[in-house]
Amino acid sequence: MVSIPPPVRDLRADLARRPTMTELFHRGYNPRTLPPEFTTWFDFVAAEGDATALEAECLGRFRDWFVMLATTRMTKSFKMVLLRVLLDNDAVFSGMPIPELAAKCREFLVAHEFLRRDNADAATGQLVEMSPRKWESSWRKFPISIWMQEQEGRNWFAIHGDSLRVAFECDPFHTKVIQSRGKPFLKVAPVDEEPGRPDGPVLVRLPDGREWEFRFVKIACNVAGPRGSNVGDTLPNGLPTLLREWFGPDAGLPGTSFQVEFHREGDAWHIAPLRKENGACTHLPVAAGDPVPAAGRDLQTNGGWHLFPGPLTPSPPPASRFTTRVPVYDLTAAAGFWGPESVPEEIGWTEVLGVAVNPGMFVARVTGTSMEPLIPDGSWCLFRPCPAGSREGRIVLVQFASLGAGENGGRFTVKKYHSEKTVTADGWRHDRIQLLPLNPAFEPITLEPEDAADVMMVGELYQPVPFLIGR
Incomplete structure (x- = not known):
């Protein structure tokens, strides 16, 4: 077990958080005097579990860079000022033209109460006045030429055109x-x-x-x-x-x-x-203009609405509506992925026998095999409005509003609803919602938080209509 230096332990207790190197330095502790098994302060922070996940990842990807920074020789602040200016201008990887870089470094030094001493005359303590061109020439000699030298077995900086940038790439x-x-x-x-x-x-x-x-x-x-x-x-x-x-x-x-x-x-x-x-x-080895086939698409194999096998009545008597008859929509819901983009319209009413018909019920077609054996490919299915309460385990018709806000259409799928919830002080929240196939050959559709505004549960499967299965 690593012994935590007392100044680090005491300052951490005072701040109730991890102290920075600067805070420790001002308390009189030199972070360079860490236990010998740590090359850098960052290694020590990570070993103590004080690094965030992002910091730990960054250290893992660029540790050699941090080791070089921690061990590079410095007599003045110029090398670190150059890095600070590149960071402040988001130019570490993209680079900055050297004349602009030199000017911004001078501005930074002059504005800093302590660091400006590195640019002062040793005898008088007054700032050394230079023309912009002379300052740039001086800055190219030091620190730029020093940073361009090999350190720790490699070159860390490069000049492209007349711009200085690090000589390694950030990961994609x-x-x-x-x-x-x-x-x-x-x-x-x-x-x-x-x-x-x-x-x-x-x-x-x-x-x-x-x-x-x-x-x-x-x-x-x-x-x-x-x-x-x-x-x-x-x-x-x-x-x-x-x-x-x-x-x-x-x-x-x-x-x-x-x-x-x-x-x-x-x-x-x-x-x-x-x-x-x-x-x-x-x-994906494609060029613009060369569409990629959609992965996992459950292809429609049974044609369109004209295959509806039962009689349709365009305008039935009002008394039969939602008592013995329900509307049929020209809507294809894919049992697999999302069906084709459409704006469903009523194509007629059909009589449904042996069912207690209620308002809001309707018939639509389901194509694909991901919900087999419950829903055979091409089945015309009877749906009812989603009842109040939990949808867990229900077979639902889901609409994704791919046509945009305010439109009635979109793309549709039929799946088994599954959600994972976390109980909170205010009740509960969804951690994840999945639309599950019954056929294990297909993958679930996972709904992300950003999908919520565009996804709606249109209805719950009542049953495939036995005498209306497309053949």
Whole structure:
């Protein structure tokens, strides 16, 4: 067991949290005097369980970098000031032109009450005055030329054009394709969870070489299109079309696992479509304009509404409506994935025998085999309104509003409802909702929190209508 140095233990108790290196230093403790088994302060923090999951991941991915920073020789603050300016300007990986970098570093030094001493005359204590050009020339010699030297067996910085940046790439980051109001877009982790990702407008190269502007906001990228003359100009939003070209009409539907990877090559961002299967992401070798077949699509095998096998009455007597007859809708609900996009319309009324008919009941067709043996492929099924109370274990007809807000249509599926809940002080909340197939050959559809506004339980299966099974 590691013995925690008393200053660390005492300050942690005072603050009721992990102390920073700066706080310890001001208490008179040098963080460099840690137990010898720790190369860096960050290793010590991780070993004590004080690192967040993101910090631990970052340390695992870039530990060599942190070791180099902790052991590099310094006589002045210039090397760290340069890093701070790159960080403050989100330019560690993208780089910054050296004239601009030198000027911003000078601004930082002059504004800092303590660090400005590193730029003062030793005899007088006054700031050394230099022209911008002379300062830039001096800054290129130190610290830039020092950072460009090999340290710990490798070069950590590189100059591309006349911009300084780190000589290693940040790992690619992935975005999930989701859909809202009928339009697919990209769900993005916040910057504090994915520090390397862009924020705001950025130019990105598509797989076919086209250059588009993508606009990142807090947790999404929902606007992208061919770049204008200037970044930030009004964009025609081509992102929904692009995602459907890559992933087909199912792009962003609940239960899909389509992702988009962003990665940097040199100074440029690049993008690639991915599919996640069995926990692993694979690149899709497609170019824009070449649609990808939807994964897991339960293909319709039995034609359309004209196959309804029973008699239909366009306008039955009012007294028979919802007493002996129910409406039939030209709606296809897929037993597998989501059915085709449609706006269901009433095509007539049919008599249902041997059933206590109630208001709200209706008949619709279910295609596919994922609900077998209960619902054979092509069955015309009788549905009733979802009753109050728990839906757990019920067979439900689910609508995803893929046509947008305010529309009656969308895409439909029939599945067994399952939810996992957590009891809270205010009652309970859904942790996860799954739409389960009965046929083990099919995968469940998992509904994410962002799907809630666009998903509605339309009805509960009453029974497949025995004499109305399509053949």
